[in-house]
Amino acid sequence: MTLSERNNDLMMRRREKEIKDETTLRAVIRQSLVCRLGLCDGYRPYVVPLSFGYEDGYLYFHAAHEGKKIEIIRRNNSVCFEFDANAEIVESEEACDWGMRYKSVIGFGKAVIVDDVEEKRRALEIIMKQYSENSFSFSDQSVASTTVIQIEIESMSGKQSGY
Numbered sequence: 001m002t003l004s005e006r007n008n009d010l011m012m013r014r015r016e017k018e019i020k021d022e023t024t025l026r027a028v029i030r031q032s033l034v035c036r037l038g039l040c041d042g043y044r045p046y047v048v049p050l051s052f053g054y055e056d057g058y059l060y061f062h063a064a065h066e067g068k069k070i071e072i073i074r075r076n077n078s079v080c081f082e083f084d085a086n087a088e089i090v091e092s093e094e095a096c097d098w099g100m101r102y103k104s105v106i107g108f109g110k111a112v113i114v115d116d117v118e119e120k121r122r123a124l125e126i127i128m129k130q131y132s133e134n135s136f137s138f139s140d141q142s143v144a145s146t147t148v149i150q151i152e153i154e155s156m157s158g159k160q161s162g163y
């Protein structure tokens with residue numbers, strides 16, 4: 001079963017706008033600059049924009065060792081995430097005819113803090129791959145001073161409008 005097929009809880013109202021194929025879903029993620037990560041702090045939601053990497057059904061983030069998102073993930077690792085790409089305003093004469101062209105992805109998953117040094121290094125390479133075609137190396141010190149978050153994607157849906 002593909003990630004977009006595990007979407008029983010994600011029935012989209014405008015089905016004609018749904019992105020159904022995995023290749024396009026992955027392309028939207030690849031074209032996105034930032035991931036908005038949604039966390040549950042008890043009954044209070046917390047959304048934080050982050051740079052990211054994506055590979056084989058997993059998302060990766062790097063962060064400082066401390067901070068609100070890390071504290072929340074340690075208490076509750078259920079997350080929601082959002083990406084969007086190619087957003088453009090569609091202008092018109094009438095205010096009600098203005099719109100937005102976009103492609104976006106919303107998904108759900110479970111976050112874990114990665115401890116293994118080699119896995120952390122690999123995650124940092126995946127994050128850099130999102131933003132650069134160059135390859136980079138990471139010193140033991142920079143790996144040690146970084147917290148890496150891995151999200152196993154459980155399901156995701158895609159939507160496009162105006163494309």
Ligand SMILES: Cc1cc2nc3c(=O)[nH]c(=O)nc-3n(C[C@H](O)[C@H](O)[C@H](O)COP(=O)(O)OP(=O)(O)OC[C@H]3O[C@@H](n4cnc5c(N)ncnc54)[C@H](O)[C@@H]3O)c2cc1C
Nearest residue numbers: 033034048049050051052061062063064066067068069070
């Ligand atoms: C485009 C973009 C890319 C980023 N990439 C990364 C990344 O790869 N790794 C990373 O660690 N951080 C990144 N950041 C910063 C990130 O959004 C957080 O500010 C940072 O991770 C600290 O989060 P925290 O939960 O530890 O906040 P804390 O430092 O614990 O602060 C908590 C409080 O500060 C406020 N706050 C925190 N972050 C923001 C924010 N971005 N804007 C406004 N108020 C805020 C909130 O009110 C929150 O309650 C990025 C930000 C942007 C906009």
